[in-house]
Amino acid sequence: MSMFDLLNIGTRGLAAAQSQLDLVGQNVTNANTEGYSRKRANLQAGARQDGVYGEVGFGVDVVNIKSMRDSLLNRQMQEVATTLGEREQLDKELLSVENVLTEPSDSGLNKFLDKFWSSWQDLANNPADVTARQAVLDASSSLVGRFQDIGNQFNQLIAAKNEEISSYTGQINQLLEGIAKDNQTISESEMGGERTTANDTRDQRELKLNALSRMLEISYTEDAQGRYVITAAGSLLVSTEGALPLKVERSQFSLADGSQVSRSTVTLSSTGQELEPAGGSLKSLFVTRDDIIPRYQNQIDEYAKRLVQSVNAQHSQGYDLAGSTGTNFFDPATTGASTIDLSATVKNGTAFLAAAFGGTSQGLGAPLDLTIPAAGEPLDIGNTVNTNYRNFSANSVIVRTVGPPSVLLKEGAGNDYTVDYRGGRIMFNNSAASMTAPGTDITVDFRYTSAAYNGQGDGNNALKIAQLAQTKIAAPDQFGNYTATLGDAYSSLVGKLGAEKSNSASTLTTATNLKDYLQKQIDSISGVSMDEELGNMVKFQNSYSASARYINTVSRLMDTLIGLGQ
Amino acid sequence: MTRITYGMISNDVQVGIQNNAVKLDELMTKLSTGKVLNQPSDDSVGVTKSLKLHSQSNRQDQYLRNIQDGQAWLSTSETALKSGNDVLQRANELAIQGSNGTYSAPERLYLRSEVRVLVDQMVSIANTTLKGDFIFAGTQTDTPPYSIESATDTLSNVENDNAELLDTIPATVQLYDTTLRDSSTPTGNPPAKDILPGTMTIDGLVEGTDYTVDYKNGTVNFLTDTAGDLAAVQGLTINYDWIRRSEKDMSGSVNREVQQNMTIPVNVGPDQAFGGRTETSVFDALIGLMQGLHTNSPSQTQASMPEVQDSLKRLLQAQTTAGSRMNRLDTTQDQNRQDYTALQEQTSLIEDVDFAKTISDFQNRQQVYQASMQVGAKIIQPSLVNFL
Numbered sequence: 001m002s003m004f005d006l007l008n009i010g011t012r013g014l015a016a017a018q019s020q021l022d023l024v025g026q027n028v029t030n031a032n033t034e035g036y037s038r039k040r041a042n043l044q045a046g047a048r049q050d051g052v053y054g055e056v057g058f059g060v061d062v063v064n065i066k067s068m069r070d071s072l073l074n075r076q077m078q079e080v081a082t083t084l085g086e087r088e089q090l091d092k093e094l095l096s097v098e099n100v101l102t103e104p105s106d107s108g109l110n111k112f113l114d115k116f117w118s119s120w121q122d123l124a125n126n127p128a129d130v131t132a133r134q135a136v137l138d139a140s141s142s143l144v145g146r147f148q149d150i151g152n153q154f155n156q157l158i159a160a161k162n163e164e165i166s167s168y169t170g171q172i173n174q175l176l177e178g179i180a181k182d183n184q185t186i187s188e189s190e191m192g193g194e195r196t197t198a199n200d201t202r203d204q205r206e207l208k209l210n211a212l213s214r215m216l217e218i219s220y221t222e223d224a225q226g227r228y229v230i231t232a233a234g235s236l237l238v239s240t241e242g243a244l245p246l247k248v249e250r251s252q253f254s255l256a257d258g259s260q261v262s263r264s265t266v267t268l269s270s271t272g273q274e275l276e277p278a279g280g281s282l283k284s285l286f287v288t289r290d291d292i293i294p295r296y297q298n299q300i301d302e303y304a305k306r307l308v309q310s311v312n313a314q315h316s317q318g319y320d321l322a323g324s325t326g327t328n329f330f331d332p333a334t335t336g337a338s339t340i341d342l343s344a345t346v347k348n349g350t351a352f353l354a355a356a357f358g359g360t361s362q363g364l365g366a367p368l369d370l371t372i373p374a375a376g377e378p379l380d381i382g383n384t385v386n387t388n389y390r391n392f393s394a395n396s397v398i399v400r401t402v403g404p405p406s407v408l409l410k411e412g413a414g415n416d417y418t419v420d421y422r423g424g425r426i427m428f429n430n431s432a433a434s435m436t437a438p439g440t441d442i443t444v445d446f447r448y449t450s451a452a453y454n455g456q457g458d459g460n461n462a463l464k465i466a467q468l469a470q471t472k473i474a475a476p477d478q479f480g481n482y483t484a485t486l487g488d489a490y491s492s493l494v495g496k497l498g499a500e501k502s503n504s505a506s507t508l509t510t511a512t513n514l515k516d517y518l519q520k521q522i523d524s525i526s527g528v529s530m531d532e533e534l535g536n537m538v539k540f541q542n543s544y545s546a547s548a549r550y551i552n553t554v555s556r557l558m559d560t561l562i563g564l565g566q
Numbered sequence: 567m568t569r570i571t572y573g574m575i576s577n578d579v580q581v582g583i584q585n586n587a588v589k590l591d592e593l594m595t596k597l598s599t600g601k602v603l604n605q606p607s608d609d610s611v612g613v614t615k616s617l618k619l620h621s622q623s624n625r626q627d628q629y630l631r632n633i634q635d636g637q638a639w640l641s642t643s644e645t646a647l648k649s650g651n652d653v654l655q656r657a658n659e660l661a662i663q664g665s666n667g668t669y670s671a672p673e674r675l676y677l678r679s680e681v682r683v684l685v686d687q688m689v690s691i692a693n694t695t696l697k698g699d700f701i702f703a704g705t706q707t708d709t710p711p712y713s714i715e716s717a718t719d720t721l722s723n724v725e726n727d728n729a730e731l732l733d734t735i736p737a738t739v740q741l742y743d744t745t746l747r748d749s750s751t752p753t754g755n756p757p758a759k760d761i762l763p764g765t766m767t768i769d770g771l772v773e774g775t776d777y778t779v780d781y782k783n784g785t786v787n788f789l790t791d792t793a794g795d796l797a798a799v800q801g802l803t804i805n806y807d808w809i810r811r812s813e814k815d816m817s818g819s820v821n822r823e824v825q826q827n828m829t830i831p832v833n834v835g836p837d838q839a840f841g842g843r844t845e846t847s848v849f850d851a852l853i854g855l856m857q858g859l860h861t862n863s864p865s866q867t868q869a870s871m872p873e874v875q876d877s878l879k880r881l882l883q884a885q886t887t888a889g890s891r892m893n894r895l896d897t898t899q900d901q902n903r904q905d906y907t908a909l910q911e912q913t914s915l916i917e918d919v920d921f922a923k924t925i926s927d928f929q930n931r932q933q934v935y936q937a938s939m940q941v942g943a944k945i946i947q948p949s950l951v952n953f954l
Binding site: 031032094098101103104108110111113114115117118121122124125126128356359360361452454455456457458459460463466467469470487488490491492494495496497498499501502505516519520523524525527528529530531532534535538 | 568569570571572573574577578581603604605606607608609610611613614616617618620621624625627628631632635697699700703704705706707708709814815817818820821822823826827829917949950951954
């Protein structure tokens with residue numbers, strides 16, 4: 001063994017201590033870096049062959065620098081990230097649905113419905129009162145406005161989800177590119193074997209993988225060169241060659257209420273097929289857009305339609321202040337909450353509200369100039385002249401020939417004619433002798449009863465409309481029978497939403513707790529402990545000093561040796 | 567042994583503090599709004615119940631308004647019917663006086679003019695209004711149910727029941743309501759009934775000599791001409807005042823929903839109070855009385871007494887009906903207030919914050935929060951750095 005070997009051993013000791021101190025510095029400064037795992041230098045006692053003694057010690061070797069990391073925990077973490085991402089997103093979406101309905105509050109649909117029904121009650125109490133009529137219009141406009149607001153907000157939410165899907169896809173693509181690049185770096189760097197592990201790039205890649213998992217459920221394998229191959233739903237996203245980014249395609253799509261939105265779909269560039277995310281926040285976006293929002297929106301749309309149908313059915317039976325009947329209260333073309341509106345007639349003014357239910361009125365048939373029909377045919381006044389001319393009053397029918405001379409015809413079996421009083425028909429016996437031959441001109445006069453406006457004090461139709469509040473007109477069962485009032489159906493919808501939201505909140509808490517627990521475990525292995533590092537620092541510092549002193553000693557030895565020769 | 571790192575401790579401290587802050591915020595929201603329910607997810611069952619309870623309270627309030635409105639209708643009706651009662655009592659007294667054989671014709675005419683005043687009163691009672699609505703007109707609240715009309719009619723095309731022209735004397739002519747359509751087509755018009763005795767003039771003819779009148783039914787009976795001044799019925803002009811009943815259908819009832827599935831009529835119909843079109847109405851009875859007095863006939867005056875009394879009975883009956891409906895409204899109102907209070911209590915149980923409990927929760931939570939921050943600060947501080 002030569003003197004220079006001694007010097008070499010000392011130098012190698014210095015180098016080892018230096019590289020260890022180097023790592024302490026690296027660890028301490030990266031203590032708060034996300035995804036950083038602490039590094040350790042693995043040392044090994046060096047040896048070399050000696051001609052005399054065989055293998056002899058040759059100082060210390062730094063074998064490699066190793067990241068402290070548990071790949072099993074990392075895999076678990078990545079799976080939890082998917083669950084967490086999915087639930088976090090879902091919880092956020094349900095909160096926004098809750099915010100659309102704003103229950104329980106004074107601006108919720110329920111309050112507006114209550115006010116609407118109440119206004120009809122007040123109208124029933126004061127059917128001719130302009131103030132009460134205006135109050136109905138005001139309450140209806142507010143209700144319609146609230147419905148439209150909800151419908152539009154749902155539509156906007158769906159549009160927003162489509163935007164988010166494409167922006168999330170963009171983020172996913174960036175991550176895929178990043179991972180592919182890291183794969184490249186790692187495989188190139190690690191050509192040199194274990195000694196050249198790309199620790200920091202691996203940390204970065206792990207971070208990206210977690211971020212990716214939050215958005216999309218993926219599975220990955222690591223190949224022999226340390227590259228991650230990532231698949232989603234069985235299709236490649238990152239191969240050993242590089243990233244296969246997702247594509248967003250937009251198409252026009254009609255919502256339930258007929259409004260058009262641009263709908264985003266995500267396709268895989270590896271297979272060209274549509275991606276159906278199995279987990280992650282992207283899945284929640286799809287679920288929100290395709291299931292959650294439509295589910296609540298359809299219900300609200302259904303309520304709007306049922307309200308329109310039921311109120312219109314009753315309203316059109318009633319009479320307005322001018323005595324006209326058959327008008328709709330709401331626009332019958334309503335397809336859902338966003339398109340509900342008052343009918344054009346009702347918008348014209350308060351007089352068109354059909355508060356009266358109507359009754360019968362006695363009418364005076366103007367003397368009609370008619371002709372006796374062909375033999376055997378009845379003179380069908382109720383069908384051919386005016387549909388109101390039915391239900392003639394007893395003994396009120398008077399038939400005369402036009403003349404001259406004007407002859408009064410006699411009623412009764414065996415006489416000139418008989419009358420079907422209810423149907424408004426006159427049957428002639430067609431005898432030429434009594435001037436009842438077909439073609440003879442006659443005048444007919446009568447009194448009749450018809451369905452009619454019952455006067456301004458009649459609020460019974462308004463009352464009937466108000467009573468729809470208590471009528472089961474919503475929530476059809478499998479036989480199509482309605483099982484709940486509108487208010488009750490809506491209340492239970494809000495309850496369902498509440499249950500769904502609180503359920504999602506508690507599953508989110510579970511996922512968050514699981515993540516915190518795993519994070520703790522990972523930190524326990526990979527996290528930087530200041531105390532530990534500083535302890536190590538003192539240790540490595542000492543070891544450095546010792547090596548230096550050793551070199552100093554060797555140097556003195558050499559001095560001594562060199563002094564001998566002088 | 568698990569390695570504990572600085573990051574783990576600081577994470578734990580942060581999560582703990584955050585959790586406490588979230589809980590504090592929840593309690594804050596409850597305390598500041600006074601409500602337990604602020605989002606459907608706070609209590610999904612409670613929120614459904616609360617929405618329903620709110621609708622129910624709202625309805626109870628509405629029912630109360632309906633009841634109060636109905637009470638106004640019924641009490642106005644009751645007051646009016648009571649004064650109608652007084653009018654008929656007086657008419658009955660006058661009938662008793664008028665049927666006394668010792669009264670002379672001018673005295674009876676004096677009594678007649680007093681009955682005439684009663685008729686006017688009765689008409690105005692029948693036309694009682696509430697907030698501009700005629701309350702005895704069924705649902706035809708914009709039309710007075712009875713009115714005194716002055717009619718002028720020229721007899722032409724006078725026909726008998728078989729619609730054959732009449733121009734012979736003696737003859738009986740039915741007078742028709744000319745406000746609807748001219749008299750040439752009698753079938754179109756209802757008869758003009760209840761003519762006020764003392765108001766009729768016919769072209770200088772003398773009542774009793776040339777003609778007699780059935781005032782109740784509105785028929786004029788032209789007598790065989792003795793003085794030679796009556797050649798024909800046609801062409802004669804008749805003037806008279808009569809009590810016209812609105813031709814509209816006044817049978818509709820004014821209803822108020824006072825409880826769920828309970829609708830009470832709050833009006834008294836004209837038929838119920840004053841008698842229907844085909845019955846002997848209160849006006850028929852008064853006209854009958856006037857006719858007795860007008861024609862100076864004690865027997866006819868006496869004959870009108872049972873009619874007046876029947877009308878009185880009818881009026882009392884109507885008054886009783888109104889009274890019993892009023893009672894129903896009063897009991898319903900009591901029930902309504904009780905239900906309302908119960909609903910308020912239930913709503914409050916579900917929605918309102920139990921302040922004592924929540925404030926004590928809040929204070930507990932606040933202490934935990936402060937403790938977690940203090941402990942956190944103590945734990946995070948020391949590290950080997952400080953000691954080297």
